[in-house]
Amino acid sequence: MAHLFLIATPIGNLDDITQRAVETLKQVDYIACEDTRTSSVLFRRFGIDKPTFSFHLHNEHHKTEHMMNILRGGQSIAIISDAGMPGISDPGFLAVRAAYQNGFTVSAIPGPDAISTALAASGLPSDRFTFEGFLPPKKGRQTRVKLIAESEITTVVYESPHKLIRFLEQLYEFAGGNRWVCIARELTKKFEEFDRGRLERVLQEWKERDSIKGEIVVIIAGKEYDE
Numbered sequence: 001m002a003h004l005f006l007i008a009t010p011i012g013n014l015d016d017i018t019q020r021a022v023e024t025l026k027q028v029d030y031i032a033c034e035d036t037r038t039s040s041v042l043f044r045r046f047g048i049d050k051p052t053f054s055f056h057l058h059n060e061h062h063k064t065e066h067m068m069n070i071l072r073g074g075q076s077i078a079i080i081s082d083a084g085m086p087g088i089s090d091p092g093f094l095a096v097r098a099a100y101q102n103g104f105t106v107s108a109i110p111g112p113d114a115i116s117t118a119l120a121a122s123g124l125p126s127d128r129f130t131f132e133g134f135l136p137p138k139k140g141r142q143t144r145v146k147l148i149a150e151s152e153i154t155t156v157v158y159e160s161p162h163k164l165i166r167f168l169e170q171l172y173e174f175a176g177g178n179r180w181v182c183i184a185r186e187l188t189k190k191f192e193e194f195d196r197g198r199l200e201r202v203l204q205e206w207k208e209r210d211s212i213k214g215e216i217v218v219i220i221a222g223k224e225y226d227e
Helices: 019-027 036-046 060-072 093-101 114-122 141-150 161-175 199-207
Strands: 003-007 030-033 052-054 076-080 105-109 129-134 154-159 180-185 193-198 216-220
Touching (some): 019 076, 019 105, 030 036, 036 052, 052 060, 093 105, 180 199
């Protein structure tokens, strides 16, 4: 039966995958993977053996039509990203939109995600928040950082290790050193780390590190928050 599934996969620890996710991956006809090599580790662990094809940022438009043809043939597809829920700062939106436009059924199977995991463990206000995803590398970046600095609610940002210091320095410029932040690194993995405190101290500490590695989420409290 034609059905498009969005399936959340572990953000680090493979044991975090849900039973429903594994069962669905074993039942669908095809699996669209952000990186088939990365997903193969998960498949071997849980005995999943289905035809796969790549579905990532650089082929999303082309492969979306390929998926529609599969669905038109009455078969089912699961979309997975390298980690977390597809469609959230990862490919997926175009395929989901096309599926709805063509009258196909779409289901999301929830599971681990870096946003809620980092936010919940940050100890910063989580009743309202803005998710910024990855900031643009150049054009518009400073404007986005200014908006974060002026925000009255918590903001969640994804950042790469080699751009983290630059982001913290820009945030310091516009928000000042007293702003509360939390850096969450390598969530659910062996070297998981949460560094929570005022921006001035956090920035200085991370600048003194020999190297910064891993997946990083930065949580920034609203400008009026203090404790």
